[in-house]
Amino acid sequence: MIKTSKNAKAAAADSPKLSAAGSTSPQKPADINPFELEGLVVRPAYKSPTGMITSTQAIPVRDKAGPATFFMVHPNPEYALDLYVIKWSDEGDETRGEWFIVHPNVARTVEDNPLLKLARIYYCISQTGHEFLVVVPLFSGSKSDTFSSKHAVFEAARSRFLKMHWVSGAMQWVYTHAETDGPETPPNWTDESYQSILMRGFKSPKQDRYISSAAHEVMRSMRGLRPRG
Numbered sequence: 001m002i003k004t005s006k007n008a009k010a011a012a013a014d015s016p017k018l019s020a021a022g023s024t025s026p027q028k029p030a031d032i033n034p035f036e037l038e039g040l041v042v043r044p045a046y047k048s049p050t051g052m053i054t055s056t057q058a059i060p061v062r063d064k065a066g067p068a069t070f071f072m073v074h075p076n077p078e079y080a081l082d083l084y085v086i087k088w089s090d091e092g093d094e095t096r097g098e099w100f101i102v103h104p105n106v107a108r109t110v111e112d113n114p115l116l117k118l119a120r121i122y123y124c125i126s127q128t129g130h131e132f133l134v135v136v137p138l139f140s141g142s143k144s145d146t147f148s149s150k151h152a153v154f155e156a157a158r159s160r161f162l163k164m165h166w167v168s169g170a171m172q173w174v175y176t177h178a179e180t181d182g183p184e185t186p187p188n189w190t191d192e193s194y195q196s197i198l199m200r201g202f203k204s205p206k207q208d209r210y211i212s213s214a215a216h217e218v219m220r221s222m223r224g225l226r227p228r229g
Contacts, residue, residue: 037195070127073157125187
C-alpha cells in the first residue's frame with residue numbers, strides 16, 4: 001500500500017484503500033475504456049451533472065499557480081476531487097514530469113510504487129480569466145508535510161483572489177490576497193462539468209494522460225518495458 005508519514009496518519013486514515021476505490025464492479029484494467037469520473041474519484045461522492053456544457057479548449061495542468069498570478073478556486077467542492085495520479089517523465093525526473101490520472105483499478109497494480117499518489121485536483125481561474133488545473137497530493141510521505149499548507153492556500157482561494165509563494169525558512173506555502181477598491185467580482189464560472197474540464201487537461205485528441213490500462217506507455221515504462229514502435 002502507499003506509505004505515509006506519521007504526520008499524515010490522520011489524512012491516510014480517512015483515505016479509502018485501493019481495494020475499495022473505483023468502480024462498483026471489478027474490472028480488468030484492459031477492459032477499462034471510457035473516461036468516466038464516477039469510476040475515477042476515490043471518494044465516491046460525485047454525481048453526473050445534467051445540462052452541463054462542454055468545451056474542447058485544452059487547459060494546462062500545473063503543480064502550482066505562478067508567483068505573480070492572482071487566482072480563485074471554484075467554490076463548489078465537486079470541482080476539486082481526489083484521484084490517483086502519477087507524475088512521469090521519460091527521463092525519469094519526477095520534478096520535470098507531467099501529471100497523469102490513473103484509474104483505481106490500474107492503480108492497484110502499482111500500489112507499492114512511490115510514484116503513485118492520491119491527489120486533489122483543483123479547477124482554477126486567474127484574475128485575467130485563464131483556466132488551469134493544479135494537482136496537489138494529499139500527503140508528502142515525509143516528516144515535513146508541505147502539502148498541507150498548499151491545500152490551505154487553495155481552500156482560501158475559493159472565496160477571494162490570491163497569489164501564492166513558498167517560504168523556504170518556514171517550509172510552507174503562504175498567500176497574499178489581491179487588493180480591491182470595492183466588492184471583488186468573482187470569475188464568471190462556467191456550467192461545464194468537472195469531468196469535461198479534467199478531460200481538457202488530461203485526455204484530448206492532442207494528448208493522452210489518462211492511464212486506463214496496464215498497456216499504457218507509462219505503465220510499460222514503469223515495468224522496464226521498451227516503448228512500442
